[in-house]
């Protein structure tokens with residue numbers, strides 16, 4: 001293949017189309033960009049990859065991770081002892097999601113436990129009536145807006161990439177889940193300015209009211225400065241009594257000397273893990289949150305599961321919930 005590429009006058013899009021017969025389209029872009037960077041292939045002065053194509057491919061790769069989680073939810077929903085039932089997960093996951101999970105069965109339990117943990121977090125946060133608005137950042141293909149038993153009057157605002165939200169809304173609509181009047185779906189790039197979209201007064205979000213925030217399955221894919229900016233923005237919009245749920249991997253997992261095979265695979269698939277911390281509570285406490293940390297193992301015990309062969313075993317993976325203390329906004 002490489003001699004062919006050297007002689008080739010194909011553009012990046014055409015190269016990616018060829019390679020994508022073997023791999024997903026977005027991963028193909030990523031692989032070609034790496035080959036160019038290390039000098040294995042060269043397209044002269046100008047890259048074969050248009051910068052916008054690479055950016056688009058990165059969005060597609062990250063959007064694809066929502067299919068993986070949906071596939072895990074579909075598998076969990078089939079178990080007699082399921083932790084939840086997600087009737088649309090199978091359709092939403094599609095071939096891409098099931099293909100990924102088929103080779104990584106050991107991820108399924110951890111993802112299912114995560115879903116249930118944050119279902120419970122959201123139920124608990126809204127149950128007392130003190131919190132009536134929920135903001136899910138990078139909501140992916142979860143269908144909590146339709147299926148979680150929200151108390152009367154709770155509003156849900158979901159933000160994710162347009163391609164992900166469009167797929168979810170289309171699938172829900174086709175399956176007969178018409179209308180979700182208490183939910184609003186906002187297409188956004190959470191690494192760029194997004195708060196103005198949420199603050200659009202027509203959407204009904206009120207920063208003076210407490211909010212339940214969820215950032216599930218997102219932070220690990222972001223650069224540290226994007227994580228810090230995102231958490232700053234969330235803190236800025238959170239009044240006293242707000243609650244926050246996030247999941248975090250340990251920073252030590254990402255140490256290149258550990259050389260985990262599954263991290264390499266994620267890089268090759270175009271969605272590398274980028275952020276982790278060994279001080280999950282401190283990350284939030286410095287911004288005025290009271291944080292509690294639950295390691296995956298503890299959550300497994302809570303739900304009567306064990307994913308001892310999970311890549312995330314050994315307290316590397318944590319769920320953090322936080323309560324906003326008095327803040328002078």
Ligand SMILES: C[S@@+](CC[C@H](N)C(=O)[O-])C[C@H]1O[C@@H](n2cnc3c(N)ncnc32)[C@H](O)[C@@H]1O
Pocket residue numbers: 062063064065066069070137138139140141142159160161164188189190191192215216217218221
């Ligand atoms: C692993 S999925 C998790 C989805 C969902 N929270 C769940 O647990 O099922 C990651 C999600 O983050 C979204 N995402 C990643 N980077 C984003 C960004 N910069 N702006 C908006 N969404 C982003 C992806 O589109 C994807 O839906």
